[in-house]
Amino acid sequence: MTANEIKNITALHIEKYRKEKRAFLVEGPKMLEETLKSDFKIKAIYAFPGWKTDLNLAGISVVKISAKELSRISQLKTPNQVVVEVAMKQHEEKLPSTDEKLILALDNINNPGNLGTIVRTADWFGIQNIICSQNCVDIYNPKVLQATMGSYTRVNMYYIDLPQYLRKESEKAEIYGAVVDGESLYNIDLQNKGIIVIGNESQGVSAEITPLIKRRITIPSYGGGAESLNASIAAAVILSEFRRRTF
Amino acid sequence: MTANEIKNITALHIEKYRKEKRAFLVEGPKMLEETLKSDFKIKAIYAFPGWKTDLNLAGISVVKISAKELSRISQLKTPNQVVVEVAMKQHEEKLPSTDEKLILALDNINNPGNLGTIVRTADWFGIQNIICSQNCVDIYNPKVLQATMGSYTRVNMYYIDLPQYLRKESEKAEIYGAVVDGESLYNIDLQNKGIIVIGNESQGVSAEITPLIKRRITIPSYGGGAESLNASIAAAVILSEFRRRTF
Structure with a gap:
């Protein structure tokens, strides 16, 4: 990864840039799995070279990165194999009704x-x-x-x-x-x-x-x-x- | 404070040294108040110079320290005015009875x-x-x-x-x-x-x-x-x- 690519990802650690780019990061295989099951759209996956998965990642860009790069873009003390860049969803305009729920x-x-x-x-x-x-x-x-x-x-x-x-x-x-x-x-x-x-x-x-x-x-x-x-x-x-x- | 004094306090961030010294640290006025009310014995209070309190600290050593020293001995991102060194209590030998509680x-x-x-x-x-x-x-x-x-x-x-x-x-x-x-x-x-x-x-x-x-x-x-x-x-x-x- 170039320094600029790393900078673009780590910018998502900050709320201001998340709002600008309408994207956010989640980490680890479990969070990836949950996000895949949902209607959130995954923009890219940054993964440690040794990482393997049974999940269906068809059509998703998987970028292999070094342990050092992973630790730079991760916000966890112990980075967990994958960092996933996810697109924010369109904000729901209509507030939920309190009549039923x-x-x-x-x-x-x-x-x-x-x-x-x-x-x-x-x-x-x-x-x-x-x-x-x-x-x-x-x-x-x-x-x-x-x-x-x-x-x-x-x-x-x-x-x-x-x-x-x-x-x-x-x-x-x-x-x-x-x-x-x-x-x-x-x-x-x-x-x-x-x-x-x-x-x-x-x-x-x-x-x-x-x-x-x-x-x-x-x-x-x-x-x-x-x-x-x-x-x-x-x-x-x-x-x-x-x-x-x-x- | 001398470098050695700071080292002795920050050692308590580590479990091994807490066990050796039979002491631990708590931070902030609220934790100090709760500890004072209890039967735990306070060994020393390290406080920011501007810190004032209505608590009765009779008989307790209060060491005034600089903001820089406070941030070194504190484990909080935003140190909260006081760090308190507390003695561990004698371990209870007898386990509680499950007959009543x-x-x-x-x-x-x-x-x-x-x-x-x-x-x-x-x-x-x-x-x-x-x-x-x-x-x-x-x-x-x-x-x-x-x-x-x-x-x-x-x-x-x-x-x-x-x-x-x-x-x-x-x-x-x-x-x-x-x-x-x-x-x-x-x-x-x-x-x-x-x-x-x-x-x-x-x-x-x-x-x-x-x-x-x-x-x-x-x-x-x-x-x-x-x-x-x-x-x-x-x-x-x-x-x-x-x-x-x-x-």
């Missing part, structure tokens, strides 16, 4: 691992749409993508003005939110449609969004001294309870 | 963030004891400690021969485990005592431990394509369901 809304989730884990967990519990406030971390951040374990291909992500969206939806939809002083998750009435808001890792739900939450959910704590749960853990425990009761 | 057993949890998050979640749900297989990541790994958000001070950790322990306990205790092909978490009979086994992030419960699990728990998936949940997410969803039903 449960939607997750994320208010300022900053940590890449948390966002990726939330996407993976949402996928597990059959949530197809996640609405993110504009200050959430980018879904195409490599750490986010790795933490989704491929679920990024199955969950639709929307980055919009979340307070405005919730104000509008609150006219017709139930809006649940995870707060520290609400009703017990285990007793509160839950339905199989509406919006569930999960707040920031340290500040919780923002001041602008808090008054829009109609059903304030708290996960009961049992005598420990822990002050809070990790945001992805809170999302998972709440989604599990919704699914247990409304399916 | 729920105990979490971790089989080869490798990811520091996962272990820390599991400890924080266990603390939230009132689990006081976690038994780790010897190949689990070290609780005193800085990334583990940060992810616990201070819960490391309240949860007892034991690193032992896990298969041997489970073989012995299985004579009298219920042994639950998270597997991919077990009974639904929502229907399986749960009690408020016994052992819950959570397996490795990619391999699940190890071959040696699998036959020791008496109650095989699976978290139902809802139509998505996700193949698995993150280990800390699985632990949280299972603990929540135990607490909901048995308290």
Whole structure:
């Protein structure tokens, strides 16, 4: 690879260039497999010479690169054989309806691992749409993508003005939110449609969004001294309870 | 600080030296506060000159250090004002009884963030004891400690021969485990005592431990394509369901 080719790929480590080039990177055979199964389009595969695969790569450019080149374009501490350049999909203009489905809304989730884990967990519990406030971390951040374990291909992500969206939806939809002083998750009435808001890792739900939450959910704590749960853990425990009761 | 003093502190980034010196590091005001509230003994605090606190630090050595020194002894990308050197506690010889309590057993949890998050979640749900297989990541790994958000001070950790322990306990205790092909978490009979086994992030419960699990728990998936949940997410969803039903 030329220095310029490497530069063009590593530029995708940065959000600004991902948006410009409408492309992003995923790494490792598992992520490649998940991306191949999806309707995302693979632009190129950069692979270690010794790498072999049973996957059908017909029509895809596979560039063999050295271990040194791989470690330069990879963002993992231990690069995992292949780096895949994927085209972003056309942004869905139409927001999902809250009339029939449960939607997750994320208010300022900053940590890449948390966002990726939330996407993976949402996928597990059959949530197809996640609405993110504009200050959430980018879904195409490599750490986010790795933490989704491929679920990024199955969950639709929307980055919009979340307070405005919730104000509008609150006219017709139930809006649940995870707060520290609400009703017990285990007793509160839950339905199989509406919006569930999960707040920031340290500040919780923002001041602008808090008054829009109609059903304030708290996960009961049992005598420990822990002050809070990790945001992805809170999302998972709440989604599990919704699914247990409304399916 | 002298180069030697810095070397002595940064040595604690490495497990071998932590064990030798029976000490570890935590970072930031929140972790300091949690450690002060606990029965862990603080050996020294290394703080940025501008750092102020309302915490009672009577009898504790506070060393003022430069921003450059702080960034050298810190393991965070953005060092958070204070680094705290803490003495390890005497190892508890006696393992906790499964007659009265729920105990979490971790089989080869490798990811520091996962272990820390599991400890924080266990603390939230009132689990006081976690038994780790010897190949689990070290609780005193800085990334583990940060992810616990201070819960490391309240949860007892034991690193032992896990298969041997489970073989012995299985004579009298219920042994639950998270597997991919077990009974639904929502229907399986749960009690408020016994052992819950959570397996490795990619391999699940190890071959040696699998036959020791008496109650095989699976978290139902809802139509998505996700193949698995993150280990800390699985632990949280299972603990929540135990607490909901048995308290």
